[in-house]
Amino acid sequence: MDKAVLFQKFVTFAAAVHEVTHELTKDIKPDDITPVQYSILEYIAVSQPVTLSQISDCKHISMPNTSRELKKLTEKNLCEKFDVAEDRRKQLIRLSAAGQTMMDETFQQIGGRFLNRIKDASAEELETINRALDVLQSKVFYE
Amino acid sequence: MDKAVLFQKFVTFAAAVHEVTHELTKDIKPDDITPVQYSILEYIAVSQPVTLSQISDCKHISMPNTSRELKKLTEKNLCEKFDVAEDRRKQLIRLSAAGQTMMDETFQQIGGRFLNRIKDASAEELETINRALDVLQSKVFYE
DNA sequence: CTCGTTGATTATCATTTGATAACTAAATGG
């Protein structure tokens, strides 16, 4: 397997993933939430509870800007901050009840579109897809 | 294979792809070019020659904004516009020599990082990765 | 105890991006 060819395929593949992700999520993002705010909410939803620093690191947003956006999200009652007993500098962030409901609904819709996308796949194909995801995740898209 | 589980894996996977893509490309983008401009250049590099409308469609940027950004790129001598004989409304966009050189170097660097990422994979593993890319591209990330 | 580091906040500013309206020119379809 020529590695240069593999790189070519990787480039095409990454573009396709971005495009499909966009396709699955477009027009779903709830009103009054900017793209960056949505991506933060998504991250919180999957990884909660998280600290501000974690959000900053993982989403590549500076601390001041993370703090600003999180403040807005808190003001919109979509997430909540909790003090950490062991380290009083830190704050843990979780989705509020309203935020959880909102993200649940969002994932519900995205999931629906995803299912529609794979609706023609047979059981064996689904198994193949599953293994392919594992392979790539561990060998290429790790860390 | 439970489809809901597959969706969960898809979400994690898409996030990993985004993250690794970011990792591979960060700090490489040449000076004086905004992220959106870079993504346009990338698209032109892979698909040239393209029309303004194609860029607008594929990158989800409105025509006025596409026109504006393309004008800036043209002023920076990174791409060139050509009239189309058959339809004088249209314009084909290509990278200029300088733009081509710049993008070649960029891809060179990204490719280096990619190779480093898969450097421990055996020949069989590379073949497995290759097939996994094909499977996902055709069954999940199509279109 | 003190110094350096970490986690977070506020304020401010420049830049980038997105959105809209108004317009030209060329094609296309009755």
Add this chain to the structure above:
DNA sequence: CCATTTAGTTATCAAATGATAATCAACGAG
């Protein structure tokens, strides 16, 4: 032909994002 559609441009405005400096409190190592 004339109306409509397509391709692209320009101008303008608002909003989102990124970057920086200054600050504060709490922790941790020596």
